[in-house]
Amino acid sequence: MEPGPNILHADLDAFYASVEQLLDPSLLGRAIAVGGGVVLAASYEARAHGVRGGMSGWRAKQLCPNLLFVGGHFSEYQRLADEVMTIVGDFTPLVQRISIDEAFLDVSGSTHLFGSPHTIGTELRRRVRDEIGLPLSVGAARTKHLAKIASQVAKPNGLVVVDPAREREFLDPLPVGLVWGIGPVTQQRLSDRGIYTIGQLADSPSDSLEHFLGRALGSKVGALAANVDHRRVQANARAGSVGAQSALGRAFPTDELLGAVLGHLADRVAGRLRAKQRAGRTVSVRVRFAGMRSVTRSITRAEPVSATLTLTETAEELVQRALAAHPDQHTISLLAISVSNLVDQPVLQMELPILPDEPVRAGSPTGSARWAVDHSIDAVRRKFGRSAVGYAAVALSKHASVPEEFRELAEHEL
DNA sequence: TCTGGGGTCCTAGGACCC
């Protein structure tokens, strides 16, 4: 007997914007955007005019002159999303949260308690609407991939269950962009070849697709077409990297600017690593030039890094290397630092004395002195908040186009 | 007065080892 559509994908509609409409009912039915310089989220009324997340506020206003910008209640987003996830957990312990506002559920073991996947999806949506006040869309199917496509089709505020016997019938007319992993670039390449729907994609010879798309997508699409998506709903893995970035408009990469911005970013990243009791062996930087072209440089060290000053110095060296390789570029528009190859680094270990290969710079603390400084700062911040003490706390404020609270929301553990 | 911030995954080439 065929397995039923036991995988659900639950996805809150226009999440940030819906929360704002919940908190202030006078916003219901209106075209609103959370953000200012950049649109972080748009209500469906705004989307009807073409407003999208990530769009500049200026462009959004052009498309939708009545658009109302509202400041974000960022801590409310986390709280309400967590409450929704608690309700989700009432239907099955097998929940995989994949972002603040969406999760997969495996209800195979729950149907004898709660009824069919259709019944569970209906009840879940009712409870979230009645108890929290937010619109939730749900897709149900035999695999995660299909369930996610189904929830996209269900939006806004709907439920779609894909009958396992009619999957091709469901998928074939849908646009290829609904396939997870097919973004704007791939979609353009496909449409250049006359492929617009999932059915056309499934029917085109896979070796010719691989020719211009690359194997990864070929196998992904192949798996979807052949219905062999075996990925199970599983608990969330720990993050594999920790990073921070800052857009700069157009800036000249002077030593002062680089020092201030990289110091601030390294402070954020290293502080988060220490809070997680983690450290990383690979340090990467990204420099984006005017015109959006960007380059990366990275280095993998024998010893994991979590000291702010060590990270700052490494990042500065890497950025200098990246700049030196592109002497024709005179202004930069973004700097980013990321640390990967993470290992556990319990506090006890961090108290050890010192690594022989720590770089030494005149007038700056080395080795255990760096850890002592970091830990003092961490302790003060735990007590009095981030802004109480720190490196170049104002360095980013003149460039920042999103509020600090948004960064904190984005970096929050799911 | 263009285009945020936090991530994941994949590819490809080169170094290096056996």
Place this chain on the structure above:
DNA sequence: TCTGGGGTCCTAGGACCC
């Protein structure tokens, strides 16, 4: 005695997701 093949790690770039 002109040159194999597999595996792993590192670096750089790029697409994609929320």
